[in-house]
Structure formats: structure tokens, C-alpha cells
Amino acid sequence: MSFDQLSSLESQPTTMRREDDPQYADDPEFQQLSQALMTKLFTLTGNISRLQNEIALLGTRRDTERVRERVHDLLEDSKDAFKEIGEGVKKIQSWEDVSPSQKYTQQKLAREFQSNLTEFQSVQRQALEKQRSTNSSAKLALEEAQSPNSESSPSYQIQAQETLRLASQDEVDFQDSLIVEREAEIRNIEQGVTELNELFRDVAHIVSEQGEMLDTVANNVESTRTDTRGADVELRSAARYQKNARSKACCLLLILAVILTIIITAAVAG
Structure with missing residues (x-):
């Protein structure tokens, strides 16, 4: 060529x-x-x-x-x-x-x-x-x-x-x-x-600039990964909190149902 x-x-x-x-x-x-x-x-x-x-x-x-x-x-x-x-x-x-x-x-x-x-x-x-x-x-x-x-x-x-x-x-x-x-x-x-x-x-100079750009990209990627891991931890914590809250709500409903059943049974018996 x-x-x-x-x-x-x-x-x-x-x-x-x-x-x-x-x-x-x-x-x-x-x-x-x-x-x-x-x-x-x-x-x-x-x-x-x-x-x-x-x-x-x-x-x-x-x-x-x-x-x-x-x-x-x-x-x-x-x-x-x-x-x-x-x-x-x-x-x-x-x-x-x-x-x-x-x-x-x-x-x-x-x-x-x-x-x-x-x-x-x-x-x-x-x-x-x-x-x-x-x-x-x-x-x-x-x-x-x-x-x-x-x-x-x-x-x-x-x-x-x-x-x-x-x-x-x-x-x-x-x-x-x-x-x-x-x-x-x-x-x-x-x-x-x-x-x-x-x-x-x-x-x-161009090669040096390319190297700096690569370092910046790598840092950005690592920062993104860190942010993603942090967000994942927060999501997992929120999910556990919601799960615990639902469990507590179910327990309260169950207790209320038992109490209500006892009251109704007592009223009928009286």
C-alpha cells in the first residue's frame, strides 16, 4: 500500500x-x-x-x-x-x-x-x-x-x-x-x-493523554461499582426492614384475631 x-x-x-x-x-x-x-x-x-x-x-x-x-x-x-x-x-x-x-x-x-x-x-x-x-x-x-x-x-x-x-x-x-x-x-x-x-x-503526549483517560475511566468504573455495591446493600437492608415489618404486622393481626375470638366466644357463652 x-x-x-x-x-x-x-x-x-x-x-x-x-x-x-x-x-x-x-x-x-x-x-x-x-x-x-x-x-x-x-x-x-x-x-x-x-x-x-x-x-x-x-x-x-x-x-x-x-x-x-x-x-x-x-x-x-x-x-x-x-x-x-x-x-x-x-x-x-x-x-x-x-x-x-x-x-x-x-x-x-x-x-x-x-x-x-x-x-x-x-x-x-x-x-x-x-x-x-x-x-x-x-x-x-x-x-x-x-x-x-x-x-x-x-x-x-x-x-x-x-x-x-x-x-x-x-x-x-x-x-x-x-x-x-x-x-x-x-x-x-x-x-x-x-x-x-x-x-x-x-x-x-497523545499516548500519555490516552493513559490518563484510561485511568479516569477505570476510576469511574470502580466508583460506579462501589456505588452499585452501596446501593445493593441499602436495597437489601430496606428489603429486610420491610420483611420484618410485615412479620410484625402479621403477628399483631394474629394476636388481635385471637383476642377477638375470645371476646366473641365469651359473649356467646354469657
Whole structure:
């Protein structure tokens, strides 16, 4: 399922329900969206593994522009995917009238999303550190090539100047442009880290609110149970009181009947 299809699912109203249909235990829209999100999270897990392998090559002899392109593409694609999935997770978390199984799905999605996002953010920071390190080394090498150390020996200065003369200006310009590109990539990664930090906080806040709501519901349920038990005790007490009252009334009527019988018998006999 593409991200466009995922977006179309998210845009559908959450008030649609099939509770009147006994064939549906859960909302099919909820199930479809949650399954799509889990599939995308699984795909991102693979992206993270590939990223870790590519980032390990940065700063080594196998570091090439092609490697950096793959790192850039994977970082961008994964960042965009996390942002889109994050919106879906927030939608799932705010779903109303959920069943116990849907509540479990909400919690599972939140855990998986936060876990994968945390791992991806760690990979982002690794890429950022590698980019900064290699760029700093490239800057230093370029500066040393362009400005030989005045304190070094005359022979070293002559050698450095000869090396600098042999190095074409085109190569120097090319290295300088690479440094500029890497600095732009560093800023881009930093921005991605900031964006995903905000997304992580948003989802964590929603999950926290859901937990507070669950606690409130549980407290209300327990309070209702307590009130119900109290009402039941009162009803039982009232029933016993009424039963005792009826018993006393019956006894009084029986005594009155006996007395009345004695009086009538005495009157007839007299």
C-alpha cells in the first residue's frame, strides 16, 4: 500500500462504524489503517538496517559519492515516511469508542512507532557525526594544501608549494564544492532530527493523554461499582426492614384475631 493510499485512509471520517453488523467485531476502517501503518513500520525497519550499513562506510576507503547519495536518499525517504506514519498513529490514538482489541492495537502501534523512531533518530545522529567528522577533515586538508605551515622546514615548504602547484585549481574547486554540499547535508540532517523530535513528543503526549483517560475511566468504573455495591446493600437492608415489618404486622393481626375470638366466644357463652 502506497503512502497516497495511507493518506486517503487517514482522511476518512472516524465516526463511521459497523457496530450494527454482527459480522464485524471491530471497525474495518480502523483495522485497515492500523494494518497499513504496521506494514510501513516493518518497511522502515529494513531501511534503518540498510542505513546503518551505508553509514558505516562514511569516512572509510569505501566512502564514495554514491554511498553518500544512498545515505541521503534513505534518510530523506525514512524521515518523510516517519512523519506520515506519525500522523496515522496520532489518528489511531484519537479513535473514539474503541473495543479492547482496538485498544491493544493502539498501544502496540504506539510502542512500535516510538521504538522504530528512536532507533532511526540514533542512526540520524550517527550520520550527522560522520558527516561532520569527514567534512572537518576535508576542510583541514584543503586549508593545509592551500596554506603550507610557515614554521615547517624550508624543504617541506618547497615540497608543499610544488604539490600545490601541481594540484589543478579545478580539483581545489571541486573539493571546495564537496565541502559546501556536505555542509548543506549536515544542515538538512539537523533539520530532520528536529522535526522527528517534535513528532516523537507529539505522539508521546497523545499516548500519555490516552493513559490518563484510561485511568479516569477505570476510576469511574470502580466508583460506579462501589456505588452499585452501596446501593445493593441499602436495597437489601430496606428489603429486610420491610420483611420484618410485615412479620410484625402479621403477628399483631394474629394476636388481635385471637383476642377477638375470645371476646366473641365469651359473649356467646354469657
